[in-house]
Amino acid sequence: MNKKNIITILFFFTIVLSGYGQFNEDGYKFITTLNYINKFYVDSVNTSKLVETAIVEMLKDLDPHSVYISKEDLQKMNEPLEGSFEGIGVQFNIMNDTLLVVSPIPGGPSEKVGIMAGDRIIEIDDENVAGIGLTNQMVFDRLKGKKGTKVTVKIKRLNTKTPIDFKIIRDKIPIHSLDAAYVVNEKAKVGYIKLNRFSATTMDEYKDAITKLKQKNVENIIIDLTNNGGGYLNKAQKLADEFLNNGQMIVFTEGRESPRQDLRATNNGNFKQGRVVFMVNEGSASASEIVSGAIQDWDRGLIVGRRTFGKGLVQRPFSLPDGSAMRLTIARYYTPTGRLIQKSYNKGTDEYHHDLINRYNNGELSNADSIHFPDSLKRYTLINHRTVYGGGGIMPDIFVPIDTTDYTDYYSDLIRKGIFNKFIIHYMDNNREKLTTKYKDDFKNFNKNFKIDKTILTSLVEFAKKEKLKFNEQEYNKSLKALKINIKAHIARDLFSISEFYQIINKTNPIYNKAVDVILNKKVYNSKLSK
Numbered sequence: 230m231n232k233k234n235i236i237t238i239l240f241f242f243t244i245v246l247s248g249y250g251q252f253n254e255d256g257y258k259f260i261t262t263l264n265y266i267n268k269f270y271v272d273s274v275n276t277s278k279l280v281e282t283a284i285v286e287m288l289k290d291l292d293p294h295s296v297y298i299s300k301e302d303l304q305k306m307n308e309p310l311e312g313s314f315e316g317i318g319v320q321f322n323i324m325n326d327t328l329l330v331v332s333p334i335p336g337g338p339s340e341k342v343g344i345m346a347g348d349r350i351i352e353i354d355d356e357n358v359a360g361i362g363l364t365n366q367m368v369f370d371r372l373k374g375k376k377g378t379k380v381t382v383k384i385k386r387l388n389t390k391t392p393i394d395f396k397i398i399r400d401k402i403p404i405h406s407l408d409a410a411y412v413v414n415e416k417a418k419v420g421y422i423k424l425n426r427f428s429a430t431t432m433d434e435y436k437d438a439i440t441k442l443k444q445k446n447v448e449n450i451i452i453d454l455t456n457n458g459g460g461y462l463n464k465a466q467k468l469a470d471e472f473l474n475n476g477q478m479i480v481f482t483e484g485r486e487s488p489r490q491d492l493r494a495t496n497n498g499n500f501k502q503g504r505v506v507f508m509v510n511e512g513s514a515s516a517s518e519i520v521s522g523a524i525q526d527w528d529r530g531l532i533v534g535r536r537t538f539g540k541g542l543v544q545r546p547f548s549l550p551d552g553s554a555m556r557l558t559i560a561r562y563y564t565p566t567g568r569l570i571q572k573s574y575n576k577g578t579d580e581y582h583h584d585l586i587n588r589y590n591n592g593e594l595s596n597a598d599s600i601h602f603p604d605s606l607k608r609y610t611l612i613n614h615r616t617v618y619g620g621g622g623i624m625p626d627i628f629v630p631i632d633t634t635d636y637t638d639y640y641s642d643l644i645r646k647g648i649f650n651k652f653i654i655h656y657m658d659n660n661r662e663k664l665t666t667k668y669k670d671d672f673k674n675f676n677k678n679f680k681i682d683k684t685i686l687t688s689l690v691e692f693a694k695k696e697k698l699k700f701n702e703q704e705y706n707k708s709l710k711a712l713k714i715n716i717k718a719h720i721a722r723d724l725f726s727i728s729e730f731y732q733i734i735n736k737t738n739p740i741y742n743k744a745v746d747v748i749l750n751k752k753v754y755n756s757k758l759s760k
């Protein structure tokens with residue numbers, strides 16, 4: 230950032246601050262201090278860095294969610310919520326300093342030209358990218374680019390003697406917010422949808438999925454919002470609108486300079502009837518909490534899982550002259566009963582970010598009795614007058630403790646050190662053709678008949694040993710069930726899609742299993758709603 234840009238930013242802050250009388254003098258004070266440093270400090274200084282540090286620390290002192298975003302980071306942060314980016318459309322991994330195509334994105338430019346899962350990209354635009362200490366950012370820099378631009382890649386493919394050249398025209402690549410949608414139980418007419426964020430494309434994806442599920446006679450639905458960190462408020466509003474009746478409040482926001490705004494349901498939506506269960510956990514935040522809070526307050530469905538994150542602050546973006554921006558908290562979210570979603574940050578930002586660790590250490594993730602709410606935070610649902618509490622996050626109607634039964638240090642090291650993923654890639658390299666021929670487009674056959682046998686498990690253990698992970702038989706046996714399901718789920722993701730991955734991996738998910746149990750039992754479901 231040059232001196233002219235710095236002065237522009239400082240001028241901008243002076244104008245902004247001068248609009249708030251009492252801050253006019255403070256704004257001048259800030260600029261004067263910076264000028265003194267710039268002119269008289271003993272060493273040369275990076276004024277740009279000083280300005281950014283000042284902004285970061287100033288926002289940090291306000292609340293944990295008011296943040297400064299550099300020009301370079303702004304586009305990267307917006308891409309997941311905008312629902313697309315521009316590039317060649319591959320999911321990749323870097324293994325042994327080699328760029329490996331995990332899978333081409335369906336309908337993307339790479340799939341269209343014939344790039345396949347398991348391909349190794351060894352050159353990009355005639356530049357060698359194998360064995361050079363490749364990083365994720367280096368891959369992004371080379372493969373992402375404006376729609377319509379061309380990139381040439383050289384591919385090394387197993388069982389092919391000579392490398393293959395591909396010319397790819399970059400295009401818009403969708404970032405999906407819906408991971409999975411499938412029928413859980415045909416007889417009980419129960420379906421399942423997994424959303425990972427609330428982005429610009431979320432409702433289009435949701436409506437497409439729910440239409441297909443209804444064509445399969447689904448009348449009751451499980452919506453999985455576990456680890457969904459939120460996104461656009463209007464998408465949360467529209468998802469809640471699918472289930473609530475016309476005029477029912479979904480959420481309201483209120484701030485010092487932002488008058489109260491009530492967001493209400495309409496006659497739109499196609500799931501006003503039928504049993505509904507929402508899955509949540511400590512990773513469910515913001516928009517996820519708005520939806521689950523509205524569903525709970527109106528007794529429209531049951532919330533199953535663990536207390537949500539507790540992010541109930543509304544941010545508004547403000548552009549800065551050099552292309553950077555700040556997201557400033559301007560209001561708070563409240564559920565229809567008036568519950569504040571935001572957890573306390575009175576002890577400072579650092580303690581705030583340790584909240585989930587503190588919950589674990591305090592036993593909250595494993596025992597509902599470890600959670601205590603003062604009576605001052607008590608509210609009552611709007612139809613059945615059940616007791617609910619505010620003060621930070623949404624407490625589920627049915628608590629499901631975290632399950633660490635199958636987890637051991639050996640299992641954790643397999644995952645954490647990347648050995649498990651490397652093994653899956655290695656296994657698919659050697660078995661892709663056989664598996665594709667046997668199970669092509671037939672997940673039901675795969676799910677029923679493909680078994681993780683001793684040969685596969687032995688191969689994993691031997692592969693891990695080569696990766697310098699010492700075998701621990703006792704811990705291996707304890708984690709054996711989780712290992713088998715995880716291997717099968719990852720193979721399914723490679724052969725089919727992430728939706729099939731969840732159909733398998735969910736068998737080990739206690740929140741999912743409880744949600745299924747409750748929605749299948751109409752008597753239990755109704756009794757929980759009436760308590």
